[in-house]
Amino acid sequence: MRAVPSHATLTDVAREARVGTTTVSRVINGGERVSPATLERVQKVIQRLGYQPNHAARILKGESTRTLGLIVPSVADSFFSTCAEAAQKVSRLHHFLLIVTSSNNHGPTELENLNVLIQHRVDGVLIAPAVSHNKELVEVLKRTAIPVVSFDRPIYNSSVPSVVSNNYKGAWEATRHLLSHGYKRIICFGFKGEDSLYTIKERIRGYRQAIKEAKLTAEVDMSISDCESAELAVRTHLQGPNPPDAIFALKNLATIYTCEALQKMDIPVPATIALIGFDDFELASTLNPSITVVKQQIEQIGEVATTLLFEQVKARKKSGVRGSQNERNSETTRLETELILRNSCGCGRR
Amino acid sequence: MRAVPSHATLTDVAREARVGTTTVSRVINGGERVSPATLERVQKVIQRLGYQPNHAARILKGESTRTLGLIVPSVADSFFSTCAEAAQKVSRLHHFLLIVTSSNNHGPTELENLNVLIQHRVDGVLIAPAVSHNKELVEVLKRTAIPVVSFDRPIYNSSVPSVVSNNYKGAWEATRHLLSHGYKRIICFGFKGEDSLYTIKERIRGYRQAIKEAKLTAEVDMSISDCESAELAVRTHLQGPNPPDAIFALKNLATIYTCEALQKMDIPVPATIALIGFDDFELASTLNPSITVVKQQIEQIGEVATTLLFEQVKARKKSGVRGSQNERNSETTRLETELILRNSCGCGRR
DNA sequence: CTGAAAGCGCTTACAG
DNA sequence: CTGAAAGCGCTTACAG
Numbered sequence: 001m002r003a004v005p006s007h008a009t010l011t012d013v014a015r016e017a018r019v020g021t022t023t024v025s026r027v028i029n030g031g032e033r034v035s036p037a038t039l040e041r042v043q044k045v046i047q048r049l050g051y052q053p054n055h056a057a058r059i060l061k062g063e064s065t066r067t068l069g070l071i072v073p074s075v076a077d078s079f080f081s082t083c084a085e086a087a088q089k090v091s092r093l094h095h096f097l098l099i100v101t102s103s104n105n106h107g108p109t110e111l112e113n114l115n116v117l118i119q120h121r122v123d124g125v126l127i128a129p130a131v132s133h134n135k136e137l138v139e140v141l142k143r144t145a146i147p148v149v150s151f152d153r154p155i156y157n158s159s160v161p162s163v164v165s166n167n168y169k170g171a172w173e174a175t176r177h178l179l180s181h182g183y184k185r186i187i188c189f190g191f192k193g194e195d196s197l198y199t200i201k202e203r204i205r206g207y208r209q210a211i212k213e214a215k216l217t218a219e220v221d222m223s224i225s226d227c228e229s230a231e232l233a234v235r236t237h238l239q240g241p242n243p244p245d246a247i248f249a250l251k252n253l254a255t256i257y258t259c260e261a262l263q264k265m266d267i268p269v270p271a272t273i274a275l276i277g278f279d280d281f282e283l284a285s286t287l288n289p290s291i292t293v294v295k296q297q298i299e300q301i302g303e304v305a306t307t308l309l310f311e312q313v314k315a316r317k318k319s320g321v322r323g324s325q326n327e328r329n330s331e332t333t334r335l336e337t338e339l340i341l342r343n344s345c346g347c348g349r350r
Numbered sequence: 351m352r353a354v355p356s357h358a359t360l361t362d363v364a365r366e367a368r369v370g371t372t373t374v375s376r377v378i379n380g381g382e383r384v385s386p387a388t389l390e391r392v393q394k395v396i397q398r399l400g401y402q403p404n405h406a407a408r409i410l411k412g413e414s415t416r417t418l419g420l421i422v423p424s425v426a427d428s429f430f431s432t433c434a435e436a437a438q439k440v441s442r443l444h445h446f447l448l449i450v451t452s453s454n455n456h457g458p459t460e461l462e463n464l465n466v467l468i469q470h471r472v473d474g475v476l477i478a479p480a481v482s483h484n485k486e487l488v489e490v491l492k493r494t495a496i497p498v499v500s501f502d503r504p505i506y507n508s509s510v511p512s513v514v515s516n517n518y519k520g521a522w523e524a525t526r527h528l529l530s531h532g533y534k535r536i537i538c539f540g541f542k543g544e545d546s547l548y549t550i551k552e553r554i555r556g557y558r559q560a561i562k563e564a565k566l567t568a569e570v571d572m573s574i575s576d577c578e579s580a581e582l583a584v585r586t587h588l589q590g591p592n593p594p595d596a597i598f599a600l601k602n603l604a605t606i607y608t609c610e611a612l613q614k615m616d617i618p619v620p621a622t623i624a625l626i627g628f629d630d631f632e633l634a635s636t637l638n639p640s641i642t643v644v645k646q647q648i649e650q651i652g653e654v655a656t657t658l659l660f661e662q663v664k665a666r667k668k669s670g671v672r673g674s675q676n677e678r679n680s681e682t683t684r685l686e687t688e689l690i691l692r693n694s695c696g697c698g699r700r
Numbered sequence: 701c702t703g704a705a706a707g708c709g710c711t712t713a714c715a716g
Numbered sequence: 717c718t719g720a721a722a723g724c725g726c727t728t729a730c731a732g
Contacts, residue, residue: 006495007471009725020703025727035701050493055469056415057726059406060708075425075450076435085426088452097466100425100450102438116447119405121357143400145356260636281632286610288638359709370719375711385717407710410724702732709724716718 008049017045028053059121064317067097068309069117071127073105079252079279079298080128083151086302087126094310096123105130105197111137118144124309128152132198147312151305153198159330163305167199167278170294170337171206174276175248177292177339179214181346183246183274186211187237189258190222190250192229203250203278219244224254230261238273245273246345252279259287275344289343297335304333358399367395378403409471414667417447418659419467421477423455429602429629429648430478433501436652437476444660446473455480455547461487468494473667474659478502482548497662501655503548509680513655517549517628520644520687521556524626525598527642527689529564531696533596533624536561537587539608540572540600542579553600553628569594574604580611588623595623596695602629609637625694639693647685654683 010028014021019042026034027042034042045051059065068091072080084100091098099117103110110130114137117125124147129137138158141148154162178186188207194200204220211218221237224230237244249255255277262269269275269289277284280295341347360378364371369392376384377392384392395401409415418441422430434450441448449467453460460480464487467475474497479487488508491498504512528536538557544550554570561568571587574580587594599605605627612619619625619639627634630645691697 007468010727011725014703021726022703022728023701026702029727033701038701050490052465052468054410054471054725056406056409056471057708057724060404060410060710060725061727062708063727065406074435075431075438076428078426078428078431081425081428081431084450085424085452088425097449097451097470099447100434101447102435115402118357118402120447121404121406140400256632256636259633263636263638282606283609283633283637286606286613286637287633288613360711361709364719371710372712372719373717376718379711383717388717404709407708407724410709410726411711412724413711704731706728706730708726711724712722714722715720 007054008051010051010053013042013045013049013051016049017042064123065121066095067099067120067122068306068313069114069120069122069125070098070100071103071110071113071117071125071129072100073128073130074102075100078281079152079296082298083128083302083305086299087306090303090306090310096310103130107131107134107137111140114140118146122146124148124313126151126305126309127155129155131196132156147309147316149305149309149312151301154332161308161331161333163301163308163333163335165199165296165301166334166336167202168206168209170296170339171203171248171250171278172210173206173337173339174278174292174294175207175210177341177345178246178248178274178276179210179216181246181270181274183346184216185219185242185244186216186246186248187244188218188220188248188250189224189230189233189254190220191254192223192225194251195222200250207248224257227257227260227264230254230257231265234258234261234265234267234273238267246270247273247275249275249277252277252281255279255284255291255293256281259291269344270346274346280340284340285342287344292342292345292347293340295338295340297337300335304335308333357404358401360401360403363392363395363399363401366399367392414473415471416445417449417470417472418656418663419464419470419472419475420448420450421453421460421463421467421475421479422450423478423480424452425450428631429502429646432648433478433652433655436649437656440653440656440660446660453480457481457484457487461490464490468496472496474498474663476501476655476659477505479505481546482506497659497666499655499659499662501651504682511658511681511683513651513658513683513685515549515646515651516684516686517552518556518559520646520689521553521598521600521628522560523556523687523689524628524642524644525557525560527691527695528596528598528624528626529560529566531596531620531624533696534566535569535592535594536566536596536598537594538568538570538598538600539574539580539583539604540570541604542573542575544601545572550600557598574607577607577610577614580604580607581615584608584611584615584617584623588617596620597623597625599625599627602627602631605629605634605641605643606631609641619694620696624696630690634690635692637694642692642695642697643690645688645690647687650685654685658683 010024014024031039088098101113127150148160150162208218276292278294280293284291360374364374381389438448451463477500498510500512558568626642628644630643634641
């Protein structure tokens with residue numbers, strides 16, 4: 001017995017089965033051009049040894065790794081974990097493995113993750129970029145032979161196609177809806193440090209546009225980070241000289257913390273202040289009042305992005321050419337959002 | 351220009367820098383025993399070519415892959431995505447990559463994932479096994495040289511250590527708490543098809559024990575799968591000959607759907623029926639009434655399991671021996687749960 | 701139907 | 717400080 005048995009190799013199998021390595025290789029890869037008797041004998045040995053081909057050796061021979069990489073800010077965020085699940089579903093259909101990494105919305109970590117994925121020679125990368133303007137990322141992407149698709153956020157000045165929600169329109173519609181209820185002082189609540197996120201900027205842009213069309217004054221508060229900060233923000237604004245009569249929360253957690261704060265402070269919604277949030281969430285319809293939200297097609301974002309990526313992967317494999325020919329794929333797919341009317345905006349109860 | 355430029359190789363770098371491959375290898379691996387001048391020249395070429403070492407070739411040379419595999423039922427489940435995030439954090443600290451795969455609680459898919467991870471020669475595997483009694487899984491595990499730690503659920507008849515919550519005690523305490531409020535007809539709500547899950551069985555066992563100690567009758571309804579089925583279950587039981595006065599929901603989604611159903615049917619909680627759920631969840635404290643829950647230390651489960659796995663990985667690497675010596679690690683780490691008292695159980699409002 | 705041999709891109713004694 | 721050469725575990729023309 002050897003000291004470190006480690007894994008059985010193809011050569012081990014060949015020796016035990018008394019055949020050449022070529023034959024074993026054929027057996028593993030479908031058994032073409034192998035006699036039934038040999039096939040069976042080799043398969044028995046494979047079974048007995050618990051042989052699993054060494055993926056690394058295959059890659060070295062230029063085989064596809066049949067692996068996709070995914071880079072998201074956080075897998076604990078329900079938006080991204082839903083995308084990841086969708087990406088995994090599509091990957092499995094293609095018999096691909098998905099490597100999930102998280103960047104914490106931190107540029108350097110993201111770049112590091114990308115390099116690790118490149119070292120693993122993944123066949124393609126899905127990325128929700130931490131920063132949409134990122135020269136270094138664009139440089140690495142330009143140099144790599146690997147197809148990339150971004151989702152939730154685009155990558156500017158790159159040839160990378162992206163799949164995003166129509167954040168601008170969704171926010172515009174939500175704000176318009178609040179205006180239609182007669183609210184005049186609508187304030188925007190966002191997360192601390194997320195001013196520069198593409199999605200947030202787009203939503204603010206939509207909000208501002210609607211406010212502008214109504215000839216009212218826009219106000220954005222990006223100080224939310226937890227329930228306490230939401231409470232502080234609400235209190236501050238309500239006690240100010242020109243208190244708001246409605247809140248537009250820019251993302252799921254901002255909405256949730258705002259709900260918790262309003263509830264804790266016993267502020268009647270929508271009587272004293274109305275609320276619409278971007279992103280639907282579990283229990284939004286069960287809260288009292290139920291919360292009106294802008295719903296994104298999250299699964300579809302993950303699904304469409306992954307499907308798009310596979311198209312590129314397959315195309316590349318076929319043509320054997322890389323780089324320049326995907327320049328023309330630099331398109332943005334925009335998925336529409338849906339305004340789900342519940343009670344927090346002032347719409348009547350069923 | 352070549353037709354398929356693909357990736358630059360170490361040999362490319364060596365040629366361009368007019369050095370041997372050994373030297374380039376040294377530069378990539380820390381630059382020991384390389385003169386400063388050479389070091390700089392080689393690094394410049396690496397930069398210029400955007401060279402990234404081929405991970406596969408390193409593995410072939412017996413290097414560690416610096417990769418861990420994770421198998422969970424679903425990354426979209428907040429419990430598991432929280433575990434995954436924790437595992438990723440710990441992995442990153444060790445400069446390891448984490449490959450996340452999902453099994454859908456489906457034995458064959460799980461086994462397939464495990465085999466793919468073995469093919470990738472990951473240095474260790476974290477798994478929340480779909481089925482705790484799984485002979486085939488145990489067989490594969492026994493044969494493989496790779497360290498494995500299970501979490502959330504153990505793997506029976508194997509030498510795999512596991513990290514789980516004290517589900518039994520948590521459920522027993524929750525039931526006892528309901529009993530202390532004077533409820534006599536406490537019913538258990540669980541998810542369809544999850545009767546055989548370790549965690550669920552443990553929780554039911556704790557519930558039954560508490561009921562038995564109170565000399566009352568236990569009843570378990572495993573028909574929940576969404577809001578509608580929860581509504582049906584609630585209606586059926588309330589209209590029955592011996593209507594319940596309290597519900598113990600066996601996991602997060604069961605609690606959430608039950609809340610939605612009760613709210614939709616306008617059933618006063620806890621007046622008509624009280625509720626305690628296993629697993630805390632976002633907004634549990636904001637619902638009206640707020641929901642009393644058994645809280646698990648989710649991050650810790652992921653963290654402890656990953657740390658345990660790294661200990662094994664490092665030990666293996668050092669000793670160079672495998673298999674038998676980890677038999678004695680077959681221990682179960684049990685993390686305590688916490689009963690968070692809110693209003694749905696009948697405890698007074700603040 | 702079958703197999704010997706070359707080679708993928710690295711690392712590592714070994715010799716200088 | 718530096719490099720030629722062997723070899724990791726596969727796949728694949730090529731020859732039979």
